[in-house]
Amino acid sequence: MERGAPFSHYQLPKSISELNLDQHSNNPTPMTSSVVVAGAGDKNNGIVVQQQPPCVAREQDQYMPIANVIRIMRKTLPSHAKISDDAKETIQECVSEYISFVTGEANERCQREQRKTITAEDILWAMSKLGFDNYVDPLTVFINRYREIETDRGSALRGEPPSLRQTYGGNGIGFHGPSHGLPPPGPYGYGMLDQSMVMGGGRYYQNGSSGQDESSVGGGSSSSINGMPAFDHYGQYK
Amino acid sequence: MENNNNNHQQPPKDNEQLKSFWSKGMEGDLNVKNHEFPISRIKRIMKFDPDVSMIAAEAPNLLSKACEMFVMDLTMRSWLHAQESNRLTIRKSDVDAVVSQTVIFDFLRDDVPKDEGEPVVAAADPVDDVADHVAVPDLNNEELPPGTVIGTPVCYGLGIHAPHPQMPGAWTEEDATGANGGNGGN
Numbered sequence: 425m426e427r428g429a430p431f432s433h434y435q436l437p438k439s440i441s442e443l444n445l446d447q448h449s450n451n452p453t454p455m456t457s458s459v460v461v462a463g464a465g466d467k468n469n470g471i472v473v474q475q476q477p478p479c480v481a482r483e484q485d486q487y488m489p490i491a492n493v494i495r496i497m498r499k500t501l502p503s504h505a506k507i508s509d510d511a512k513e514t515i516q517e518c519v520s521e522y523i524s525f526v527t528g529e530a531n532e533r534c535q536r537e538q539r540k541t542i543t544a545e546d547i548l549w550a551m552s553k554l555g556f557d558n559y560v561d562p563l564t565v566f567i568n569r570y571r572e573i574e575t576d577r578g579s580a581l582r583g584e585p586p587s588l589r590q591t592y593g594g595n596g597i598g599f600h601g602p603s604h605g606l607p608p609p610g611p612y613g614y615g616m617l618d619q620s621m622v623m624g625g626g627r628y629y630q631n632g633s634s635g636q637d638e639s640s641v642g643g644g645s646s647s648s649i650n651g652m653p654a655f656d657h658y659g660q661y662k
Numbered sequence: 663m664e665n666n667n668n669n670h671q672q673p674p675k676d677n678e679q680l681k682s683f684w685s686k687g688m689e690g691d692l693n694v695k696n697h698e699f700p701i702s703r704i705k706r707i708m709k710f711d712p713d714v715s716m717i718a719a720e721a722p723n724l725l726s727k728a729c730e731m732f733v734m735d736l737t738m739r740s741w742l743h744a745q746e747s748n749r750l751t752i753r754k755s756d757v758d759a760v761v762s763q764t765v766i767f768d769f770l771r772d773d774v775p776k777d778e779g780e781p782v783v784a785a786a787d788p789v790d791d792v793a794d795h796v797a798v799p800d801l802n803n804e805e806l807p808p809g810t811v812i813g814t815p816v817c818y819g820l821g822i823h824a825p826h827p828q829m830p831g832a833w834t835e836e837d838a839t840g841a842n843g844g845n846g847g848n
Contacts, residue, residue: 511753514754514758526728544723567723
């Protein structure tokens with residue numbers, strides 16, 4: 425199996441390309457909220473300064489809280505297992521790397537399709553492309569349940585006001601009309617269909633959902649590392 | 663896979679444990695309301711990439727669950743590696759070895775410089791363990807090296823994927839959009 429060196433070296437050209445794209449496509453939105461992260465701040469972020477070292481507070485903000493990391497580790501392991509402190513810290517840092525890695529891949533897809541907002545589908549697509557096929561099935565179930573709860577409440581979990589829902593419509597993301605009370609999806613293919621329905625026919629995601637379905641089936645057949653076959657399913661995006 | 667046949671590893675047992683792990687993950691950890699990781703911090707990390715302009719509300723929630731699975735995945739593999747040496751304690755060298763042996767964790771190689779030269783060999787030797795402990799830098803005093811480049815071995819080179827915004831307005835923006843009271847500002 426080919427090692428991951430291409431991934432490491434592949435990142436830099438993309439970053440440069442994305443930086444160039446950012447200068448032209450960065451548009452602020454009229455509203456700032458906790459539901460949609462406004463683009464206004466990105467204008468300031470457009471200037472990349474890499475010389476100044478981060479302060480302690482900023483460095484802490486780069487990581488997930490280590491208490492949360494440890495709690496998840498402990499519920500994964502048998503009770504007699506112990507974890508050294510440096511192992512905890514290493515995994516803590518790996519989580520931040522993982523977020524940046526998946527976000528970068530999802531954002532690249534957004535820019536290729538000339539969209540500005542990273543959606544849950546982009547995240548799922550990125551994970552599948554990057555080899556995390558085992559994660560896609562349970563996360564699809566998760567996001568479908570999340571949307572059902574959101575719809576039942578009539579607003580986002582974070583108390584989305586009605587005006588922001590229009591913002592969703594304007595961005596072509598989120599919900600187009602209320603989702604019907606669909607039963608919890610049993611087969612994952614059904615989950616994908618549910619996802620398409622929730623997305624109102626999903627012009628942009630229909631193929632993506634199908635691709636994810638195929639990839640999920642491939643991933644489900646084996647719990648071993650199965651990165652290469654998944655990539656073949658997404659040749660159309662390259 | 664061939665990458666897992668190191669140091670007397672038993673593929674059937676490993677495979678069974680991993681399958682059991684995924685089944686458990688699918689069943690028991692899909693609680694929609696129980697978020698292990700703070701959403702505001704996930705958003706902040708996502709926006710370290712200057713190309714990221716807008717993030718849908720669902721994306722950080724989905725990533726929160728994905729990170730939980732990622733931690734479980736990395737922890738379980740590290741535990742299996744520790745057990746191969748009949749140890750009950752997961753060490754940094756176990757995590758490093760898993761990163762070296764697992765292709766989907768290749769993007770973490772920059773955090774594991776010792777194994778970059780030997781991507782296939784697992785670091786299970788006691789001498790290597792001592793070296794790991796000695797070589798681990800103090801994070802509180804760590805400064806990201808300027809001009810970090812992909813592929814160059816650096817310790818904890820988070821700057822590779824997370825260029826740091828320096829404009830005060832950016833942090834004000836974060837304060838306005840996030841509910842994280844722990845943000846101490848600049």
